[in-house]
Amino acid sequence: MTRQNPAAGLDLDALYEAVVSWFAPEALEAVAGPAETETERIARAWLAKGGKRWRPFLAACAFLSFQERREGEAPEDLRKAAVAVECFHKASLIHDDIEDGDGQRYGEKALHSQYGVPIALNAGDFLLGEGYRLIGEIGVADGAKVQMVRAAAWGHRSLCIGQGEELMAKRAHRPVAPARVIEIFRMKTAPAFEVALRVGTTLAGAGEDLWPALARYGEALGIAYQIRDDLADWSAGAAPGPGTPRGDAGTPGEGGQPSILLSLAQERATGETKRFLEAAGRGLLAAEGSSGRLARVLADLGVEESARRLLDRYRREAVTALEPLPSEGLRNVLERVVGKMFAGEGVRCAAIAGAGRGRGEANGPRTL
Numbered sequence: 611m612t613r614q615n616p617a618a619g620l621d622l623d624a625l626y627e628a629v630v631s632w633f634a635p636e637a638l639e640a641v642a643g644p645a646e647t648e649t650e651r652i653a654r655a656w657l658a659k660g661g662k663r664w665r666p667f668l669a670a671c672a673f674l675s676f677q678e679r680r681e682g683e684a685p686e687d688l689r690k691a692a693v694a695v696e697c698f699h700k701a702s703l704i705h706d707d708i709e710d711g712d713g714q715r716y717g718e719k720a721l722h723s724q725y726g727v728p729i730a731l732n733a734g735d736f737l738l739g740e741g742y743r744l745i746g747e748i749g750v751a752d753g754a755k756v757q758m759v760r761a762a763a764w765g766h767r768s769l770c771i772g773q774g775e776e777l778m779a780k781r782a783h784r785p786v787a788p789a790r791v792i793e794i795f796r797m798k799t800a801p802a803f804e805v806a807l808r809v810g811t812t813l814a815g816a817g818e819d820l821w822p823a824l825a826r827y828g829e830a831l832g833i834a835y836q837i838r839d840d841l842a843d844w845s846a847g848a849a850p851g852p853g854t855p856r857g858d859a860g861t862p863g864e865g866g867q868p869s870i871l872l873s874l875a876q877e878r879a880t881g882e883t884k885r886f887l888e889a890a891g892r893g894l895l896a897a898e899g900s901s902g903r904l905a906r907v908l909a910d911l912g913v914e915e916s917a918r919r920l921l922d923r924y925r926r927e928a929v930t931a932l933e934p935l936p937s938e939g940l941r942n943v944l945e946r947v948v949g950k951m952f953a954g955e956g957v958r959c960a961a962i963a964g965a966g967r968g969r970g971e972a973n974g975p976r977t978l
């Protein structure tokens with residue numbers, strides 16, 4: 611499993627395309643069985659809809675980095691593990707939209723906006739159960755299943771704590787300090803990446819000795835991912851703060867999610883500008899032109915550049931976290947994953963830029 615460089619030919623572009631295809635309706639039915647009830651159909655349609663699929667992609671990368679042969683169809687157990695990881699994520703999005711009051715996701719109505727809160731809650735709970743069912747059906751030793759369930763349960767618990775911190779910050783109607791925003795990102799978003807990595811490596815037969823490094827990597831990756839989303843929203847012209855889309859949200863809604871850009875601005879501002887930003891953080895800017903003013907204030911305070919420096923810092927930390935890994939193949943793949951997830955983000959650290967020298971995505975064999 612840890613031979614000299616078992617993952618050098620892993621084509622991340624081809625693998626990503628394959629993972630996305632696993633969530634087509636017919637592919638989901640092949641892995642999870644037919645959707646026979648209305649609850650199953652609603653949850654299955656939500657699972658198939660939208661999203662970047664980074665979490666199942668990470669699980670597949672972690673598993674395949676240990677495999678010497680990757681030709682042909684991906685093993686059914688890998689597809690079950692990947693779908694389980696996405697079930698957990700999609701369930702969290704349903705609950706998150708309800709708690710934040712976000713009426714849209716993926717550019718259309720959120721699930722609770724389509725069916726009402728009770729049905730949406732039930733579909734989210736069903737997806738959690740579906741994820742654990744799929745893990746239980748994977749053909750590995752019971753000890754490995756226990757490790758996967760432990761990882762998923764830990765991730766679920768951490769996400770809920772992070773979401774609770776976010777909801778309490780919203781309830782307090784006070785500015786959220788940048789350090790606390792980062793901590794919420796660490797608790798709420800990063801665990802899903804770590805769970806995917808733990809599930810993938812456990813499926814491959816790797817031991818728990820990898821988990822500390824994977825935890826540090828997943829944490830830094832998750833924080834960088836959320837900062838990148840804030841910056842993407844800013845670049846697209848969306849005013850950061852309440853209603854700003856988070857993660858895979860797609861369009862602004864009615865939530866009160868923390869924004870690193872708004873938090874940095876609130877920390878720097880004084881006087882009337884500070885009061886204006888506090889009103890923005892509480893969702894009180896209803897007057898016409900307020901969004902444009904907010905954009906100008908954030909630009910004047912230079913928070914975009916500060917956020918980009920934070921993004922680069924956590925991308926670097928993700929790569930550095932991989933150094934203790936005993937598996938060169940896993941380290942190689944996860945370094946290249948950082949480059950793929952943050953492609954086009956400007957300055958890249960030397961470790962990322964150098965990862966995969968001589969074996970770029972376009973040059974590798976078109977195999978999984």
